[in-house]
Amino acid sequence: MCVLAFAWQAHPRWRLLLAGNRDELHARPAQPLERWQEPDHLLAGRDLQSGGTWLGVSEQGRLAVVTNLRGFGAPVPGLASRGALVTDYLAGRGAYADPLTADLSTFNPVNLIVADQRDAHFLSNRPDITRSALASGLYGLSNGRLDEPWPKTMRIKSCLLDWITGDAIDPELLFDGLHEQVLPDIGVEPRSPSDVPQEPLHSPIFIRNPVYGTRCSTVVAIDTKGCGVIMERRFASDASETGRTSLDFSWLG
Template sequence: MCVLALAWKAHPRWHLVMAGNRDELHARPTAPLAHWDEPQPLIAGRDLLSGGTWLGVSKAGRFAVITNLRGHGTPRPDRSSRGTLVTDLIAGTGRYADPDRAELSDFNPFNLILADHDRALFLSNRPESVRSLLAPGLYGLSNGTLDEPWPKTLRLKQILLDWIVQGATEPAQLLDGLGEDTLPAAGLNPATPSDVPQEPQLSPIFIRNPVYGTRCSTVVAVDSHGQGRIVERRYTSTGEVSGETTITFSWPRGIDGSQ
Protein backbone atom coordinates (compact mmCIF):
# COMPACT_ATOMS: atom_id res chain seq x y z
CA MET A 1 0.00 0.00 0.00
CA CYS A 2 1.16 3.52 -0.66
CA VAL A 3 -1.37 5.63 1.21
CA LEU A 4 -3.85 4.69 3.93
CA ALA A 5 -5.90 6.06 6.78
CA LEU A 6 -6.74 4.00 9.86
CA ALA A 7 -9.31 4.60 12.57
CA TRP A 8 -8.41 2.45 15.58
CA LYS A 9 -11.06 2.30 18.33
CA ALA A 10 -12.02 5.85 17.33
CA HIS A 11 -15.81 5.34 17.48
CA PRO A 12 -18.09 3.17 19.66
CA ARG A 13 -19.45 1.38 16.57
CA TRP A 14 -16.09 0.59 14.98
CA HIS A 15 -13.15 -1.38 16.29
CA LEU A 16 -11.12 -0.76 13.15
CA VAL A 17 -11.65 0.96 9.81
CA MET A 18 -8.95 1.28 7.16
CA ALA A 19 -9.04 2.78 3.67
CA GLY A 20 -5.99 2.62 1.43
CA ASN A 21 -4.53 2.38 -2.06
CA ARG A 22 -1.87 0.04 -3.36
CA ASP A 23 0.41 1.76 -5.89
CA GLU A 24 2.60 -0.55 -7.94
CA LEU A 25 3.94 -1.26 -11.42
CA HIS A 26 1.00 -2.39 -13.54
CA ALA A 27 3.17 -5.15 -15.00
CA ARG A 28 3.68 -6.82 -11.60
CA PRO A 29 1.48 -9.94 -11.53
CA THR A 30 -1.19 -9.90 -8.82
CA ALA A 31 -4.13 -12.10 -7.81
CA PRO A 32 -7.30 -10.37 -6.55
CA LEU A 33 -8.68 -10.46 -3.01
CA ALA A 34 -9.66 -14.00 -2.06
CA HIS A 35 -9.65 -16.64 0.67
CA TRP A 36 -6.27 -18.35 0.99
CA ASP A 37 -6.00 -21.96 2.10
CA GLU A 38 -2.26 -22.34 1.61
CA PRO A 39 0.25 -21.58 2.96
CA GLN A 40 -1.93 -19.89 5.61
CA PRO A 41 -5.69 -19.38 5.94
CA LEU A 42 -6.32 -15.67 5.43
CA ILE A 43 -8.17 -13.17 3.23
CA ALA A 44 -5.95 -11.05 1.02
CA GLY A 45 -4.78 -10.19 -2.45
CA ARG A 46 -1.63 -11.98 -3.54
CA ASP A 47 1.61 -10.74 -5.06
CA LEU A 48 2.33 -13.47 -7.59
CA LEU A 49 5.96 -12.40 -7.98
CA SER A 50 7.01 -12.87 -4.34
CA GLY A 51 4.03 -14.86 -3.06
CA GLY A 52 3.04 -12.66 -0.14
CA THR A 53 0.55 -9.84 0.33
CA TRP A 54 0.47 -6.13 1.13
CA LEU A 55 -2.74 -6.20 3.20
CA GLY A 56 -5.12 -8.75 4.64
CA VAL A 57 -7.12 -10.15 7.51
CA SER A 58 -7.41 -13.54 9.14
CA LYS A 59 -10.46 -15.19 10.63
CA ALA A 60 -8.35 -15.69 13.74
CA GLY A 61 -8.61 -11.93 14.33
CA ARG A 62 -5.60 -10.20 12.83
CA PHE A 63 -5.21 -7.36 10.32
CA ALA A 64 -2.00 -6.04 8.79
CA VAL A 65 -1.01 -3.56 6.10
CA ILE A 66 2.41 -2.49 4.85
CA THR A 67 3.90 0.41 2.89
CA ASN A 68 7.38 0.86 1.51
CA LEU A 69 9.48 3.54 3.22
CA ARG A 70 11.17 5.95 0.81
CA GLY A 71 14.49 7.73 1.16
CA HIS A 72 16.72 4.71 1.77
CA GLY A 73 17.77 3.84 -1.75
CA THR A 74 16.94 1.05 -4.16
CA PRO A 75 15.60 -2.13 -2.45
CA ARG A 76 18.18 -4.88 -2.04
CA PRO A 77 17.21 -8.10 -3.85
CA ASP A 78 18.86 -10.29 -1.21
CA ARG A 79 16.40 -9.19 1.49
CA SER A 80 13.36 -11.26 2.48
CA SER A 81 10.10 -10.27 0.82
CA ARG A 82 8.11 -7.74 2.82
CA GLY A 83 4.99 -9.61 1.73
CA THR A 84 6.18 -12.59 3.77
CA LEU A 85 6.25 -10.44 6.90
CA VAL A 86 2.65 -9.34 6.33
CA THR A 87 1.48 -12.88 5.59
CA ASP A 88 3.11 -14.34 8.70
CA LEU A 89 1.79 -11.60 10.97
CA ILE A 90 -1.78 -11.94 9.69
CA ALA A 91 -1.77 -15.72 9.92
CA GLY A 92 0.02 -15.88 13.25
CA THR A 93 2.31 -18.62 11.95
CA GLY A 94 5.70 -18.68 10.28
CA ARG A 95 9.11 -17.23 11.00
CA TYR A 96 7.85 -13.65 11.45
CA ALA A 97 4.52 -14.34 13.16
CA ASP A 98 5.44 -12.75 16.51
CA PRO A 99 5.56 -8.95 16.13
CA ASP A 100 7.52 -8.59 19.36
CA ARG A 101 10.30 -10.91 18.21
CA ALA A 102 10.34 -10.76 14.40
CA GLU A 103 13.70 -9.73 12.97
CA LEU A 104 12.64 -6.55 11.19
CA SER A 105 16.12 -5.91 9.78
CA ASP A 106 15.66 -8.86 7.39
CA PHE A 107 13.56 -6.64 5.11
CA ASN A 108 13.92 -3.65 2.88
CA PRO A 109 12.58 -0.41 4.43
CA PHE A 110 8.91 -0.56 5.44
CA ASN A 111 6.12 0.76 7.63
CA LEU A 112 3.53 -1.70 8.92
CA ILE A 113 0.39 -1.57 11.06
CA LEU A 114 -0.83 -4.72 12.81
CA ALA A 115 -4.08 -4.92 14.77
CA ASP A 116 -6.05 -7.61 16.54
CA HIS A 117 -8.71 -7.77 19.27
CA ASP A 118 -6.60 -6.07 21.90
CA ARG A 119 -3.97 -3.80 20.40
CA ALA A 120 -2.66 -2.03 17.33
CA LEU A 121 1.07 -1.82 16.65
CA PHE A 122 3.18 0.29 14.33
CA LEU A 123 6.33 -1.43 13.09
CA SER A 124 9.17 0.02 11.04
CA ASN A 125 12.81 -0.85 10.44
CA ARG A 126 14.51 2.41 9.37
CA PRO A 127 16.59 4.07 10.64
CA GLU A 128 16.23 1.36 13.30
CA SER A 129 13.63 -1.17 14.37
CA VAL A 130 10.51 0.42 15.85
CA ARG A 131 7.60 -1.26 17.66
CA SER A 132 5.06 1.24 18.95
CA LEU A 133 1.68 0.66 20.56
CA LEU A 134 -0.99 2.84 18.92
CA ALA A 135 -3.47 4.65 21.14
CA PRO A 136 -7.10 4.85 19.98
CA GLY A 137 -7.33 7.46 17.25
CA LEU A 138 -7.03 8.31 13.58
CA TYR A 139 -3.77 7.69 11.72
CA GLY A 140 -2.40 8.32 8.26
CA LEU A 141 0.45 6.51 6.55
CA SER A 142 2.15 6.65 3.18
CA ASN A 143 5.81 6.09 2.29
CA GLY A 144 7.15 8.43 4.97
CA THR A 145 6.92 8.29 8.75
CA LEU A 146 3.67 7.60 10.56
CA ASP A 147 1.32 10.60 10.31
CA GLU A 148 3.80 12.57 8.21
CA PRO A 149 1.50 15.32 6.88
CA TRP A 150 1.79 14.74 3.13
CA PRO A 151 -1.16 16.30 1.28
CA LYS A 152 -2.70 13.01 0.16
CA THR A 153 -2.36 11.52 3.64
CA LEU A 154 -4.09 14.46 5.31
CA ARG A 155 -6.86 14.39 2.72
CA LEU A 156 -7.49 10.66 3.15
CA LYS A 157 -7.63 11.05 6.94
CA GLN A 158 -10.27 13.73 6.47
CA ILE A 159 -12.29 11.46 4.17
CA LEU A 160 -12.22 8.68 6.75
CA LEU A 161 -13.08 11.05 9.62
CA ASP A 162 -16.06 12.41 7.67
CA TRP A 163 -17.27 8.87 7.00
CA ILE A 164 -17.17 7.98 10.69
CA VAL A 165 -18.71 11.23 11.93
CA GLN A 166 -21.55 11.00 9.41
CA GLY A 167 -22.46 7.55 10.71
CA ALA A 168 -21.80 5.86 7.37
CA THR A 169 -21.71 2.07 7.20
CA GLU A 170 -21.18 1.33 3.49
CA PRO A 171 -17.71 1.49 1.89
CA ALA A 172 -18.79 3.30 -1.31
CA GLN A 173 -17.94 6.77 0.01
CA LEU A 174 -14.48 5.64 1.13
CA LEU A 175 -13.81 3.90 -2.19
CA ASP A 176 -14.84 7.04 -4.05
CA GLY A 177 -12.48 9.08 -1.88
CA LEU A 178 -9.65 6.67 -2.67
CA GLY A 179 -10.24 7.55 -6.33
CA GLU A 180 -9.41 11.26 -5.94
CA ASP A 181 -6.75 12.07 -8.51
CA THR A 182 -6.17 15.78 -7.89
CA LEU A 183 -3.48 17.15 -5.59
CA PRO A 184 -4.84 18.43 -2.25
CA ALA A 185 -3.95 21.99 -1.31
CA ALA A 186 -2.98 21.40 2.34
CA GLY A 187 0.00 19.56 3.73
CA LEU A 188 3.80 19.38 3.53
CA ASN A 189 5.46 18.00 0.42
CA PRO A 190 7.68 14.91 0.84
CA ALA A 191 11.27 15.90 1.57
CA THR A 192 12.77 12.99 -0.37
CA PRO A 193 11.96 11.57 -3.82
CA SER A 194 10.45 8.15 -4.29
CA ASP A 195 12.79 5.20 -4.65
CA VAL A 196 10.57 4.09 -7.57
CA PRO A 197 11.77 6.04 -10.65
CA GLN A 198 8.30 6.02 -12.21
CA GLU A 199 6.60 7.65 -9.20
CA PRO A 200 6.56 11.45 -8.87
CA GLN A 201 7.82 12.97 -5.63
CA LEU A 202 4.37 14.42 -4.97
CA SER A 203 1.20 12.55 -5.94
CA PRO A 204 -2.55 12.58 -5.21
CA ILE A 205 -4.41 9.79 -3.42
CA PHE A 206 -5.04 8.01 -6.73
CA ILE A 207 -2.14 7.76 -9.21
CA ARG A 208 -3.29 7.52 -12.83
CA ASN A 209 -0.26 6.38 -14.82
CA PRO A 210 0.04 3.58 -17.42
CA VAL A 211 3.34 2.26 -16.00
CA TYR A 212 3.20 2.82 -12.23
CA GLY A 213 -0.07 3.73 -10.60
CA THR A 214 -2.87 2.74 -8.26
CA ARG A 215 -3.61 -0.95 -8.73
CA CYS A 216 -6.40 -1.32 -6.17
CA SER A 217 -8.31 0.42 -3.39
CA THR A 218 -9.19 -1.48 -0.23
CA VAL A 219 -11.52 -0.82 2.68
CA VAL A 220 -11.50 -2.93 5.84
CA ALA A 221 -14.13 -2.37 8.53
CA VAL A 222 -14.54 -4.40 11.73
CA ASP A 223 -17.29 -3.42 14.15
CA SER A 224 -17.32 -3.66 17.92
CA HIS A 225 -18.77 -7.19 17.78
CA GLY A 226 -16.08 -8.57 15.48
CA GLN A 227 -18.18 -8.54 12.31
CA GLY A 228 -15.99 -7.47 9.43
CA ARG A 229 -15.96 -6.68 5.74
CA ILE A 230 -13.08 -6.23 3.32
CA VAL A 231 -13.67 -4.67 -0.10
CA GLU A 232 -11.14 -4.45 -2.93
CA ARG A 233 -11.70 -2.35 -6.06
CA ARG A 234 -9.20 -3.02 -8.87
CA TYR A 235 -8.06 -0.83 -11.77
CA THR A 236 -6.56 -1.14 -15.23
CA SER A 237 -3.40 0.67 -16.28
CA THR A 238 -5.60 3.52 -17.55
CA GLY A 239 -7.27 3.91 -14.15
CA GLU A 240 -10.59 2.31 -15.07
CA VAL A 241 -12.35 -0.05 -12.64
CA SER A 242 -11.68 -3.65 -13.69
CA GLY A 243 -13.38 -5.52 -10.83
CA GLU A 244 -14.52 -5.41 -7.22
CA THR A 245 -14.60 -8.08 -4.53
CA THR A 246 -16.32 -8.01 -1.13
CA ILE A 247 -15.72 -10.65 1.54
CA THR A 248 -17.35 -10.68 4.97
CA PHE A 249 -15.78 -12.36 7.98
CA SER A 250 -16.22 -12.80 11.72
CA TRP A 251 -13.45 -12.70 14.24
CA PRO A 252 -13.59 -15.55 16.81
CA ARG A 253 -15.21 -13.49 19.59
CA GLY A 254 -16.74 -10.08 19.96
CA ILE A 255 -14.25 -7.26 20.28
CA ASP A 256 -16.03 -6.20 23.45
CA GLY A 257 -15.49 -9.67 24.94
CA SER A 258 -18.94 -11.06 24.13
CA GLN A 259 -19.32 -14.46 22.47
Protein backbone atom coordinates (compact mmCIF):
# COMPACT_ATOMS: atom_id res chain seq x y z
CA MET A 1 0.00 0.00 0.00
CA CYS A 2 1.76 3.14 -1.16
CA VAL A 3 -0.79 5.93 -0.96
CA LEU A 4 -3.93 6.32 1.13
CA ALA A 5 -6.31 8.78 2.69
CA PHE A 6 -7.75 8.05 6.13
CA ALA A 7 -10.65 9.84 7.81
CA TRP A 8 -11.14 9.20 11.51
CA GLN A 9 -14.37 10.38 13.19
CA ALA A 10 -14.63 13.14 10.60
CA HIS A 11 -18.27 12.63 9.59
CA PRO A 12 -21.48 12.24 11.63
CA ARG A 13 -22.31 8.93 9.89
CA TRP A 14 -18.89 7.43 9.16
CA ARG A 15 -16.60 6.51 12.03
CA LEU A 16 -13.76 5.48 9.75
CA LEU A 17 -13.03 5.81 6.03
CA LEU A 18 -9.98 4.63 4.12
CA ALA A 19 -9.14 4.73 0.42
CA GLY A 20 -5.76 3.52 -0.79
CA ASN A 21 -3.65 1.82 -3.44
CA ARG A 22 -1.12 -0.93 -2.97
CA ASP A 23 1.84 -0.50 -5.32
CA GLU A 24 4.13 -3.51 -5.69
CA LEU A 25 6.11 -5.62 -8.14
CA HIS A 26 3.59 -7.43 -10.34
CA ALA A 27 5.63 -10.61 -10.01
CA ARG A 28 5.16 -10.75 -6.24
CA PRO A 29 2.42 -13.32 -5.53
CA ALA A 30 -0.62 -12.25 -3.53
CA GLN A 31 -3.99 -13.65 -2.54
CA PRO A 32 -7.05 -11.43 -3.13
CA LEU A 33 -9.12 -9.96 -0.33
CA GLU A 34 -11.01 -12.71 1.49
CA ARG A 35 -12.16 -13.88 4.90
CA TRP A 36 -9.29 -15.90 6.32
CA GLN A 37 -9.93 -19.41 7.57
CA GLU A 38 -7.65 -18.78 10.53
CA PRO A 39 -8.43 -16.51 12.24
CA ASP A 40 -11.92 -16.36 10.75
CA HIS A 41 -12.58 -12.80 11.98
CA LEU A 42 -9.81 -11.38 9.76
CA LEU A 43 -10.62 -9.92 6.32
CA ALA A 44 -7.64 -9.06 4.14
CA GLY A 45 -5.53 -9.94 1.16
CA ARG A 46 -2.40 -11.97 1.72
CA ASP A 47 1.21 -11.52 0.61
CA LEU A 48 2.15 -15.05 -0.44
CA GLN A 49 5.86 -14.24 -0.40
CA SER A 50 6.09 -13.24 3.27
CA GLY A 51 2.74 -14.45 4.59
CA GLY A 52 1.44 -11.19 6.04
CA THR A 53 -0.84 -8.52 4.68
CA TRP A 54 -0.73 -4.81 3.92
CA LEU A 55 -4.27 -3.81 4.89
CA GLY A 56 -7.17 -5.48 6.61
CA VAL A 57 -9.92 -5.42 9.19
CA SER A 58 -10.99 -7.71 12.01
CA GLU A 59 -14.55 -8.24 13.14
CA GLN A 60 -13.19 -7.99 16.67
CA GLY A 61 -13.04 -4.24 15.98
CA ARG A 62 -9.62 -3.50 14.48
CA LEU A 63 -8.15 -2.05 11.27
CA ALA A 64 -4.52 -1.77 10.22
CA VAL A 65 -2.59 -0.61 7.16
CA VAL A 66 1.15 -0.44 6.52
CA THR A 67 3.37 1.41 4.07
CA ASN A 68 7.10 1.22 3.46
CA LEU A 69 9.09 4.34 4.38
CA ARG A 70 11.59 5.64 1.83
CA GLY A 71 14.69 7.74 2.45
CA PHE A 72 16.64 5.37 4.71
CA GLY A 73 18.42 3.18 2.21
CA ALA A 74 17.66 -0.23 0.78
CA PRO A 75 15.82 -2.76 2.97
CA VAL A 76 18.02 -4.96 5.13
CA PRO A 77 17.51 -8.64 4.24
CA GLY A 78 16.45 -11.04 6.98
CA LEU A 79 14.37 -8.67 9.10
CA ALA A 80 10.80 -9.49 10.04
CA SER A 81 8.17 -8.80 7.38
CA ARG A 82 6.42 -5.47 7.89
CA GLY A 83 3.17 -7.23 7.05
CA ALA A 84 3.45 -9.10 10.35
CA LEU A 85 2.57 -5.85 12.14
CA VAL A 86 -0.79 -5.80 10.38
CA THR A 87 -1.48 -9.52 10.66
CA ASP A 88 -0.65 -9.84 14.37
CA TYR A 89 -2.61 -6.74 15.29
CA LEU A 90 -5.69 -7.88 13.42
CA ALA A 91 -5.43 -11.44 14.72
CA GLY A 92 -5.04 -10.15 18.28
CA ARG A 93 -2.12 -12.47 18.95
CA GLY A 94 1.55 -12.86 18.14
CA ALA A 95 4.65 -10.84 18.92
CA TYR A 96 3.21 -7.65 17.41
CA ALA A 97 -0.41 -7.93 18.56
CA ASP A 98 0.07 -4.67 20.49
CA PRO A 99 2.09 -2.34 18.23
CA LEU A 100 1.91 0.40 20.86
CA THR A 101 4.36 -1.61 22.96
CA ALA A 102 6.05 -3.86 20.37
CA ASP A 103 9.68 -3.40 19.35
CA LEU A 104 9.38 -1.61 16.01
CA SER A 105 13.15 -1.22 15.63
CA THR A 106 13.42 -4.80 14.34
CA PHE A 107 11.68 -3.87 11.06
CA ASN A 108 12.85 -2.14 7.94
CA PRO A 109 11.54 1.46 7.69
CA VAL A 110 7.78 1.36 8.11
CA ASN A 111 4.65 3.44 8.66
CA LEU A 112 1.60 1.92 10.35
CA ILE A 113 -1.93 3.13 11.05
CA VAL A 114 -4.05 1.11 13.49
CA ALA A 115 -7.57 1.78 14.71
CA ASP A 116 -10.09 0.12 16.97
CA GLN A 117 -13.56 1.08 18.18
CA ARG A 118 -12.21 3.89 20.34
CA ASP A 119 -8.85 5.17 19.09
CA ALA A 120 -6.58 5.47 16.08
CA HIS A 121 -2.79 5.70 16.10
CA PHE A 122 0.05 6.39 13.69
CA LEU A 123 3.33 4.57 14.22
CA SER A 124 6.70 4.77 12.49
CA ASN A 125 10.23 3.56 13.24
CA ARG A 126 12.43 6.09 11.39
CA PRO A 127 14.29 8.22 12.21
CA ASP A 128 13.00 7.46 15.72
CA ILE A 129 10.17 5.35 17.09
CA THR A 130 6.92 7.33 16.81
CA ARG A 131 3.58 6.38 18.34
CA SER A 132 0.98 9.14 18.03
CA ALA A 133 -2.74 9.14 18.78
CA LEU A 134 -4.74 10.56 15.88
CA ALA A 135 -7.31 13.24 16.58
CA SER A 136 -10.53 13.35 14.62
CA GLY A 137 -9.72 14.45 11.09
CA LEU A 138 -8.45 13.60 7.63
CA TYR A 139 -4.95 12.21 7.01
CA GLY A 140 -2.82 11.24 4.04
CA LEU A 141 0.03 8.75 3.91
CA SER A 142 2.36 7.43 1.26
CA ASN A 143 5.98 6.33 1.71
CA GLY A 144 7.04 9.44 3.62
CA ARG A 145 5.95 11.02 6.87
CA LEU A 146 2.28 11.24 7.82
CA ASP A 147 0.67 14.08 5.84
CA GLU A 148 3.92 14.84 4.01
CA PRO A 149 2.62 16.97 1.11
CA TRP A 150 3.56 14.74 -1.82
CA PRO A 151 1.36 15.50 -4.85
CA LYS A 152 -0.45 12.16 -4.91
CA THR A 153 -0.96 12.21 -1.13
CA MET A 154 -2.56 15.64 -1.27
CA ARG A 155 -4.68 14.62 -4.23
CA ILE A 156 -6.12 11.46 -2.62
CA LYS A 157 -6.89 13.45 0.54
CA SER A 158 -8.75 15.94 -1.62
CA CYS A 159 -10.76 13.14 -3.23
CA LEU A 160 -11.82 11.79 0.15
CA LEU A 161 -12.63 15.26 1.45
CA ASP A 162 -14.84 15.94 -1.57
CA TRP A 163 -16.72 12.70 -0.93
CA ILE A 164 -17.17 13.46 2.78
CA THR A 165 -18.41 16.98 2.17
CA GLY A 166 -20.73 15.78 -0.61
CA ASP A 167 -23.48 13.23 -0.24
CA ALA A 168 -21.16 10.69 1.48
CA ILE A 169 -23.50 7.82 0.72
CA ASP A 170 -21.79 5.35 -1.63
CA PRO A 171 -18.17 4.54 -0.64
CA GLU A 172 -17.64 2.74 -3.95
CA LEU A 173 -17.35 6.16 -5.62
CA LEU A 174 -13.98 6.58 -3.89
CA PHE A 175 -12.50 4.14 -6.42
CA ASP A 176 -12.72 6.89 -9.05
CA GLY A 177 -9.99 8.91 -7.33
CA LEU A 178 -7.85 5.83 -6.71
CA HIS A 179 -7.64 5.23 -10.47
CA GLU A 180 -6.33 8.70 -11.37
CA GLN A 181 -3.27 8.39 -13.63
CA VAL A 182 -2.59 12.11 -14.09
CA LEU A 183 0.35 13.69 -12.28
CA PRO A 184 -1.12 16.20 -9.80
CA ASP A 185 0.21 19.74 -10.20
CA ILE A 186 0.35 20.34 -6.45
CA GLY A 187 2.53 19.54 -3.48
CA VAL A 188 6.22 18.86 -3.04
CA GLU A 189 8.07 16.01 -4.73
CA PRO A 190 9.68 13.36 -2.48
CA ARG A 191 13.23 14.20 -1.50
CA SER A 192 14.38 10.59 -1.71
CA PRO A 193 13.92 8.08 -4.53
CA SER A 194 12.00 4.89 -3.93
CA ASP A 195 13.77 1.68 -2.96
CA VAL A 196 12.12 0.23 -6.08
CA PRO A 197 13.97 1.54 -9.17
CA GLN A 198 10.87 1.24 -11.36
CA GLU A 199 8.84 3.67 -9.25
CA PRO A 200 9.09 7.28 -10.47
CA LEU A 201 10.04 9.94 -7.94
CA HIS A 202 6.85 11.87 -8.71
CA SER A 203 4.02 9.46 -9.43
CA PRO A 204 0.25 9.71 -9.83
CA ILE A 205 -2.18 7.99 -7.47
CA PHE A 206 -2.46 5.00 -9.84
CA ILE A 207 0.89 3.75 -11.18
CA ARG A 208 0.72 2.09 -14.58
CA ASN A 209 3.94 0.13 -15.15
CA PRO A 210 4.47 -3.44 -16.45
CA VAL A 211 7.03 -4.29 -13.73
CA TYR A 212 5.99 -2.26 -10.69
CA GLY A 213 2.64 -0.58 -10.36
CA THR A 214 -0.72 -0.43 -8.62
CA ARG A 215 -1.75 -3.99 -7.81
CA CYS A 216 -5.01 -3.24 -6.02
CA SER A 217 -7.23 -0.43 -4.77
CA THR A 218 -9.07 -0.76 -1.46
CA VAL A 219 -11.89 1.17 0.19
CA VAL A 220 -13.00 0.64 3.79
CA ALA A 221 -16.05 2.35 5.29
CA ILE A 222 -17.33 1.81 8.85
CA ASP A 223 -20.29 3.72 10.21
CA THR A 224 -20.91 4.81 13.79
CA LYS A 225 -23.01 1.68 14.46
CA GLY A 226 -20.07 -0.55 13.54
CA CYS A 227 -21.47 -1.72 10.18
CA GLY A 228 -18.66 -1.86 7.65
CA VAL A 229 -17.60 -2.86 4.17
CA ILE A 230 -14.16 -3.53 2.70
CA MET A 231 -13.89 -3.49 -1.10
CA GLU A 232 -10.97 -4.36 -3.36
CA ARG A 233 -10.28 -3.99 -7.08
CA ARG A 234 -7.26 -5.78 -8.57
CA PHE A 235 -5.13 -4.96 -11.60
CA ALA A 236 -2.75 -6.74 -13.96
CA SER A 237 0.60 -5.46 -15.23
CA ASP A 238 -1.14 -3.71 -18.14
CA ALA A 239 -3.43 -1.90 -15.64
CA SER A 240 -6.49 -3.90 -16.73
CA GLU A 241 -8.87 -4.90 -13.93
CA THR A 242 -8.69 -8.57 -12.99
CA GLY A 243 -11.28 -8.85 -10.22
CA ARG A 244 -13.41 -7.26 -7.52
CA THR A 245 -14.29 -8.33 -3.99
CA SER A 246 -16.66 -6.71 -1.49
CA LEU A 247 -17.12 -8.06 2.06
CA ASP A 248 -19.52 -6.75 4.67
CA PHE A 249 -18.58 -7.01 8.32
CA SER A 250 -19.55 -5.71 11.73
CA TRP A 251 -17.59 -4.18 14.58
CA LEU A 252 -19.64 -5.46 17.52
CA GLY A 253 -19.77 -3.66 20.82
